[in-house]
Amino acid sequence: MDDSVRSEAGIPLRVSYGPESLPPPESIPPPGQFPFTRGNFVDGYRGRVWTIRQYSGFGTAEESNERYRYLLDQGVTGLSVAFDLPTQCGYDSDNPEVEEEVGRVGVALDTLADVEILFDRIPLDAISTSFTINGTAAIILAFYVAAAEKQGVDRAKLRGTIQNDILKEYVSRGTWIWPPRPSLRLIADTIEFCADEVPRFNAISVAGAHFRDAGANAAQEMAFTLMDGITYCDEVIARGRMTIDEFAPQVSFFFYTHGDFFEEIAKYRAGRRRWAHIVRERYGAKEDRSCMFRVGCVAGGASLYAPQAHNNIVRVAYEALASVLGGVQSMFTAAWDEPFALPSEDSATLALRTQQVLACETGVARVADPLGGSYYVEALTDEVEARVIEIMDDLERRGGMVRAVEEGHLHRLIADEAFRVQQAVASGEREIVGVNCFQTDEEPPEVEGYELDERGRARQLERLAAVKRSRSDVDVRATLDALDKAAAQDDVNLMPLLVDCAQAYCSVGEMVDVLKGQWGEFQQPAVF
Amino acid sequence: MPVRVLVAKPGLDGHDRGAKLVARVLRDAGFEVIYLGIRQRPDTIAAVAVQEDVRIVGLSILSGAHVALTEKTVKALRAAGADNTLVVVGGTIPRRDVARLEAAGAAAVYPTGTPVEQLVDSLRRLSAIEAPR
Numbered sequence: 001m002d003d004s005v006r007s008e009a010g011i012p013l014r015v016s017y018g019p020e021s022l023p024p025p026e027s028i029p030p031p032g033q034f035p036f037t038r039g040n041f042v043d044g045y046r047g048r049v050w051t052i053r054q055y056s057g058f059g060t061a062e063e064s065n066e067r068y069r070y071l072l073d074q075g076v077t078g079l080s081v082a083f084d085l086p087t088q089c090g091y092d093s094d095n096p097e098v099e100e101e102v103g104r105v106g107v108a109l110d111t112l113a114d115v116e117i118l119f120d121r122i123p124l125d126a127i128s129t130s131f132t133i134n135g136t137a138a139i140i141l142a143f144y145v146a147a148a149e150k151q152g153v154d155r156a157k158l159r160g161t162i163q164n165d166i167l168k169e170y171v172s173r174g175t176w177i178w179p180p181r182p183s184l185r186l187i188a189d190t191i192e193f194c195a196d197e198v199p200r201f202n203a204i205s206v207a208g209a210h211f212r213d214a215g216a217n218a219a220q221e222m223a224f225t226l227m228d229g230i231t232y233c234d235e236v237i238a239r240g241r242m243t244i245d246e247f248a249p250q251v252s253f254f255f256y257t258h259g260d261f262f263e264e265i266a267k268y269r270a271g272r273r274r275w276a277h278i279v280r281e282r283y284g285a286k287e288d289r290s291c292m293f294r295v296g297c298v299a300g301g302a303s304l305y306a307p308q309a310h311n312n313i314v315r316v317a318y319e320a321l322a323s324v325l326g327g328v329q330s331m332f333t334a335a336w337d338e339p340f341a342l343p344s345e346d347s348a349t350l351a352l353r354t355q356q357v358l359a360c361e362t363g364v365a366r367v368a369d370p371l372g373g374s375y376y377v378e379a380l381t382d383e384v385e386a387r388v389i390e391i392m393d394d395l396e397r398r399g400g401m402v403r404a405v406e407e408g409h410l411h412r413l414i415a416d417e418a419f420r421v422q423q424a425v426a427s428g429e430r431e432i433v434g435v436n437c438f439q440t441d442e443e444p445p446e447v448e449g450y451e452l453d454e455r456g457r458a459r460q461l462e463r464l465a466a467v468k469r470s471r472s473d474v475d476v477r478a479t480l481d482a483l484d485k486a487a488a489q490d491d492v493n494l495m496p497l498l499v500d501c502a503q504a505y506c507s508v509g510e511m512v513d514v515l516k517g518q519w520g521e522f523q524q525p526a527v528f
Numbered sequence: 529m530p531v532r533v534l535v536a537k538p539g540l541d542g543h544d545r546g547a548k549l550v551a552r553v554l555r556d557a558g559f560e561v562i563y564l565g566i567r568q569r570p571d572t573i574a575a576v577a578v579q580e581d582v583r584i585v586g587l588s589i590l591s592g593a594h595v596a597l598t599e600k601t602v603k604a605l606r607a608a609g610a611d612n613t614l615v616v617v618g619g620t621i622p623r624r625d626v627a628r629l630e631a632a633g634a635a636a637v638y639p640t641g642t643p644v645e646q647l648v649d650s651l652r653r654l655s656a657i658e659a660p661r
Contacts, residue, residue, distance in 0.1 A: 085540035085591060089567075097569070100596030101540050174542015174566045214545045302545065306641025339640045341622050342592070415548045422549050426644065444623060444641065452592065526565030528535075528548040 008260040009217040011383045017375035023382055027273070031368040033288075035276035037269050037381065039327040040292045044368025045359075051330035052355045053130060054348055055298070057082035057107040059456040061117035064107040068122060070345075074352060078128040078160070080332055081118075082106030083140075088175040090136050090512030093460045102457045105342070106132075110464045110507045115143040116150060125153045129160035130205070130296070130330070135177040137164035138190050139511050142498035145198065161202035161252055161296070164190055167228045168207055170405045170522060172214035172414060177512060180402045182487075182519035186494060188235045193495035195247040203247070204232060205296060207254040211410075213301045215418025218260065218267045219384055223391035224401075224410065225253060226274060231401045233283060244283035248290035255295065257319040257326070258303040262380055264319070265371060268295060268326030270385035297323045300334020300351075308434030309445055312336035317354050324364055325371055331355060340444070408525035415528055467505050475504040480514050487518040531655040532582040536564035536573045538601055541591035546618060546640075550586060550647065557648045570597065574604035577613050583655050584635075589619040595628050602633035614654055618642065 005013045022028075027035075032042030041047060054071055057064045068079050083106040086098040092110050093102045102108050109115055124147070133140045141162050145155045166183040169176045177183070187204060194203035208216075208225030216224060229251065236242055253271070257264045275293035279285045299319035304312040313336045323331050333351040335343030343351070359365055371377045395404055404410045424430040431437045479501040486492040501511050535551045537544060544566050555561045562580055564573065577585050585605065589597055598617050605613050617629050618638035626637045636650050 089540050091540075098540060100593040100600075101591060104592045105541070169542070172542070172544075174544065175540070213543075306639070340620065415552075418545050418549060419552050422553075422644070444639075524565055524567070526563055528551040528561075528563040 007218075007263045007380070008258070009219040009263060009384070009387065011219075011263070011380070011387065017379050019375065021375045021379035022373070023378055028372060028378060031372070034280070034291055035273040036292060037273040038369040038372045040272070040294065040329070041368065044327070045324070045365035046368070049359050049365055050324065050328055051078045051128060051296075052076055052352065052359070053078040053080040053296075053330055053332045054352050055080040055082050055132065055332045056343075056348065058105075058342055059103040059107065059453055060460050061107060061109065061114040062459075063453070063456065065118050065120050065122070068118075071352070072122070072127070074349060075356065076352065078130060078330060079122075080130040081132065083131075083133055084108045085175070087508055088133060088135060090177045090508060090516075092464065092507045092509035093457065094464055095509060099457070102460060104452055108457075108460050109140070109143065110460070110509070111467045111505045112143055112146050112502050113463060113467045113505065114460075115147040119147055119151070123153075124148045124151055125157040127159070131160065131162045134163050134166050134169045134173070135175045135183075136508055136512065137162040138186050138495060138498055139502070139508055141190055141193075141198075141201075142495065142502040145499055146502040155198050157200065158198050159200045161205045162190070163207055163254065164204040165207045165228060165232075167231060167401055167405055168210050168224070170524065171211065171410045173210040174524070176522040176524070178515060178519040179522045180405065182515070183522075184232070184235045184402075185490065186515075187232055188239060189493045189495050191232070191236050191247050191250065192239075192242060192493055194250050195242060199250070201250065202252040202294075203250045205252045205254045206232065209254050209256040209298060209301070211414060212256040212258065215302075215414045215421065217417055218258070218263050219387035220391060220413065220417065221255060222267050222271045222274075222384070223388040223395070225255070226271065226278065226388065227392055227395050227401045229253065229275065230278065230282070233279075237283060244279060244285045245287045245290045248279055248283070248285060249292070252294040252296065252329075255297045256301050256303070257297050257299045257323045258301070259315060259319065261318060261322045262377060263384065264322040265326040265377060266380035266384045268323070268328060269377070269381040270388060271295070272327070273381070274385055274388055295328045296330040297328045298332050298334060299323060300338055304334060304336070304338055305432060305435050306339040306444060308440065308442065309336055309339060311434050312338070313350065313354070316351060317358075320354055320358055321362075321364065324358060327369060337445070406525075408527040411525060411527040464507065467507075471505040476506050476510070479504040480506055480510060483511065484514045484518065487515055530558055530560040531584065531651075532560045532562065532580060533584045533586055533651070534562045534564060534573070534577050534580065534582040535586045535588070536568045536576075537566040537588050538568050538570055538573060538597040539589060539591055539593050540567055541589060541593070542566045543590045544588070546590070547586075547588035550588065550618065550644070553644045553648065554651065557652075559651070570600040570604040571608075573601055574608040574610060577605060578608045578610050582613060584614045584616060584651060587615065587617045587619075589617065589621075592620065594619060594621055595625060595632060598629050598634055599632045616651070616654070618647070
């Protein structure tokens with residue numbers, strides 16, 4: 001066989017596929033049936049189209065609130081909150097070491113006062129909110145619960161997701177705070193807390209997306225993500241307080257859709273099938289809904305390029321189509337100017353319209369899993385699944401994900417793949433329009449982008465100082481002390497204590513510092 | 529003697545795909561590369577640059593905080609006595625900021641989309657300029 005033609009993940013492709021490529025019919029039952037290869041729902045997107053989100057947030061809570069209300073007016077059905085790096089890494093805005101990062105890649109949140117402004121005039125019982133937050137996810141969840149209750153919304157009505165996936169931060173996104181062990185404990189605390197008290201909220205969105213953007217291929221992305229999912233489920237199960245059926249429906253996943261159209265579709269189908277088997281076979285789930293692999297995705301990221309940047313509009317549209325044919329539950333689409341700056345209002349709106357055209361005009365959402373039974377798509381689904389199993393087995397043999405993270409093994413695998421792609425692009429083996437073929441010498445666009453309002457940081461500091469003046473120091477001390485004592489023990493769920501801290505207007509940095517005192521900080525292996 | 533380059537990411541931004549790629553490309557091009565990793569404080573970068581006697585410090589910044597972080601790193605290098613160390617900056621850098629980075633002390637700026645051959649050539653040219661003693 002001529003195996004010179006390969007998918008992006010290196011799977012050799014035949015010139016065409018036929019009936020002999022189809023798996024046995026029992027492995028591809030109709031949509032809505034275990035193992036959900038063809039989708040989670042019998043009626044595909046007819047019952048409900050995927051959630052259309054746009055990732056945004058910048059500057060202060062006021063500016064972000066304004067952008068959210070604009071996006072809701074334009075028809076988004078869920079919010080997706082971007083945080084600034086100090087909030088993600090657990091520093092307050094008044095920490096001089098991080099002054100230049102305040103409000104830059106997302107919104108700055110220090111205390112509940114900011115969160116109240118962020119969701120002002122946004123009914124939290126009516127929308128779903130996704131938070132790209134990891135190290136400080138438990139604290140942000142506490143803020144959200146406290147803010148909702150101040151609006152008069154019961155925590156049981158809240159819908160949305162915290163990303164809350166620390167393992168991939170250690171490897172590829174970098175917003176870690178504490179070492180793996182206590183971080184896993186805090187994640188298990190949030191999973192139990194949501195199962196008990198915030199039942200419509202996803203406690204975790206296991207995110208392969210960042211492995212992908214750091215360089216992993218589609219099969220690695222799926223394999224690493226499923227391994228992370230297993231690590232979190234193992235942690236909760238090992239505590240012995242919950243069965244898989246009590247929390248699995250609140251575990252969701254998140255990926256990048258990049259350019260290899262059919263491989264991306266196959267990736268989502270293979271991931272659904274693999275996770276369903278893992279949840280049933282490894283954990284003995286009794287209910288089918290526990291086995292569902294609920295997926296959000298983003299189209300864009302490292303698949304976008306700076307030269308001839310308007311081509312990114314086309315790339316994102318194809319990636320969005322692949323995502324929908326792969327059966328994702330929610331999506332956001334990157335703006336074409338992402339390689340240069342935070343998107344402008346125009347480019348962000350165009351990215352949103354890309355999804356709306358797909359949902360309303362193309363008809364792809366009319367029929368569930370329209371590619372089911374395609375010789376090629378089914379064969380590729382099997383091939384991707386086989387690679388995923390191979391990679392997962394290898395990681396299990398090496399002692400699991402925490403070890404692979406601590407030893408820098410994952411860092412190396414991802415850097416190797418990123419380098420391989422870079423060389424393939426440099427040699428022209430992988431063609432990228434405008435980058436290594438059909439180049440022009442056009443200047444990069446004068447991107448307007450978003451320029452940070454330097455007064456924003458001053459306002460943020462003023463508000464933090466005002467909150468610190470007006471809150472009760474007695475309550476602050478009492479709630480932080482209680483958190484400190486509970487963190488020293490392994491068997492206390494920290495979430496109720498974090499909600500108490502939030503309600504007492506303790507800051508992110510204050511809570512993080514208390515936990516650092518108990519748990520220390522992570523040191524990343526520097527591997528290139 | 530190969531030219532010594534320190535590659536680091538100052539600030540809190542963890543997107544290190546570009547920094548790692550540049551580190552490998554430079555190593556393959558004959559530079560001696562020290563990769564410091566993410567979330568490095570400017571004074572740590574300066575201390576390592578002095579200790580390892582590097583000719584070039586390459587900063588990778590995708591968070592938008594490039595001007596302030598470059599200023600801080602250049603200042604830390606000067607304070608540490610590394611007067612001959614060149615600072616170059618890459619990442620998500622709007623064109624309007626290139627001049628600001630040069631004013632902050634960057635010897636060269638490589639915004640997203642800079643071909644790696646161009647980066648290697650530029651570093652070779654910069655490092656060929658005799659350091660004033």
